[in-house]
Amino acid sequence: MKSRRFLYAIRDGFINLKRHPLVLIASITTMMLLLLMGSSFGAFAINLRNLVEVAGQKPPIEIMFKTGTITADVENFDKLLEENPNVIFHKLNTPQENYEIFIDSLGKEELFKDFDYTKRIPYTINIRLADPALGEEFRNWSMQNPNIKNVYMEDELMKMLNQLLHGVTTVSIVVLLVLALITVFIISNMIRIAALARAHEINIMKFIGATNAYIRIPFIIQGMVVGFAGSALSSLIFGFGYNAIYRHFGQDILNRADFALISPNQILPIIILISIVVGLLIGAIFSGLAIRRHVDV
Secondary structure, three states, X not given: OOHHHHHHHHHHHHHHXXXXXXXXXXXXXXXXXXXXXXXXXXXXXXXXXXXXXXXXXXXXXXXXXXXXXXXXXXXXXXXXXXXXXXXXXXXXXXXXXXXXXXXXXXXOHHHHOOOOHHHHOOOEEEEEEOOHHHHHHHHHHHOOOOOEEEEEEHHHHHHHXXXXXXXXXXXXXXXHHHHHHHHHHHHHHHHHHHHHHOHHHHHHHHHOOOOHHHHHHHHHHHHHHHHHHHHHHHXXXXXXXXXXXXXXXXXXXXXXXXXXXXXXXXXXXXXXXXXXXXXXXXXXXXXXXXXXXXXXX
């Protein structure tokens, strides 16, 4: 196909977009919803996997003391752990050490120059048990100490995150399949309507020697424009939404500073790129399939 004819076919595809504006809007809207839902579920699943990895790298149990607990009381409890045969590992972290870990995780020490960590950050003890099945019993024993605020069980957290991840995956697959079917149906109908409106013109083009590929190009361009427009709108909404969520909750979720959402700079480029590629492919492939039987005359 000569380049001039190819460019004419592309131009014809953009012209066809104006002929059925309502169908075009419906196609772009459903494509946007499909990709927006896909982006949201994808980002949620990626963050859940990251939280599972973080939880897996930490000791299974962390004891958090109340702020203001004196050093002697903490050390006395640490000695009890030393004598406990079920405890195979324990490490005491002072407020200063926890503060330094917190600052390192954020990388913004200048924001906390006047921060009095002694009044806001507690002592903690990281623990491993010889038998994880004793976790609940150990928690109940630890909570009898009036200086302990909470006992975090990472194994329970990992179970919860894994269950949530499986649930999100299942729901996302079902929802995305339904939206994908709706999107394909609307895009296919848009192409069929355009093809039927130009049936007489297509027949004439076939009789004077136009190839199937030449006739299909304008309709494939229509589908790709719909896919790109839907993915662009989806990426815009998703980008603003994820940034807003990250500003409010991203650096301290589950009331734990070490559990944080993946930063927008890391996740948005990947999600947006995938969204655009998927939108273009869906638009091009199903537009080509929808027009196929109309040009084989």
